[in-house]
Structure formats: structure tokens, C-alpha cells
Amino acid sequence: MKLTDFESIFNQDEAPSCDVYHQFLYAVNAAARTSGLTRQGIVNRMNNALKVDDVVINETLLNKYLAPGTEKYLPAHQLPALLWAIKSIEPLNVLLEPLLFKAIDQRSQLLQKHAELQMEIEKRAQQQRDIQKTLLPNTSSN
Missing domain, CATH: 1.20.5 (Single alpha-helices involved in coiled-coils or other helix-helix interfaces)
Structure with missing residues (x-):
């Protein structure tokens, strides 16, 4: 069977299980721990990557974003800054996994x-x- 014989997951009738929020948080927190940076260091890198004059992210807000029981979610447009700050794309792979994709x-x-x-x-x-x-x-x- 060739790779082209497989139907795209986007064309399948049954939806994949995309409930990956807690796995995403785990991957972010694991990458943050291994990045060698403090939370403030991650915040600084995120603000640097967002290229804004004002502070967009502070340590309190970042902690809320990364808390499992929070109602305050990381805005999607800030995800690239977070990935750069923690020096890992693994959290993105967690998000893509249900769709059978992987970021490289x-x-x-x-x-x-x-x-x-x-x-x-x-x-x-x-x-x-x-x-x-x-x-x-x-x-x-x-």
C-alpha cells in the first residue's frame, strides 16, 4: 500500500479526538522546565518575540495560561512566541497529533x-x- 492510498484525516467522517488541552499544558511545562529559563525569563522572551513596546505577558498571566484548571487560555496568536521562548515545538506537536501531523x-x-x-x-x-x-x-x- 502506498502513502497516497491513505485517505486524509480531513476527509474522514469520524472526527479525531482533539481533547489535548492537558497534554498541551504538560508539554509546555516540561519544555519550560528544560529550557533553562525562569518564568520571568520566558515572559521576557515572549514579549521580545511579540515585538511590542508594552508588556503583553507578565509572569502572573503566564502562570494563569499554564495552570490546568484555568479559565484564562493562551491566545493562539501568542503560541509562536511561547514556543520560541521555551525553545521547543513539542507542544505544537501535541496539538497536531490528533490530525496525524508533526511539525519539523x-x-x-x-x-x-x-x-x-x-x-x-x-x-x-x-x-x-x-x-x-x-x-x-x-x-x-x-
């Missing part, structure tokens, strides 16, 4: 392209060796 960065794309090109080089080299064997007389039977 440009470096990962380049590494994948490099590996594909390397495999192509090896395939071509083998083809060249096979042609060479066919064209050259067998000199080992002397």
Missing part, C-alpha cells in the same frame, strides 16, 4: 534531504559499478 524545523528538513541525496549517490554509484562490470572484460580468469 528547517534543520530537520535539511538533514532529511541530505540523507535522501546520500542514498541517491550510493544508488548511482552502485549502478555505475554494475555498468562497469558489464563493460569491462573479466580479467580474473587468467
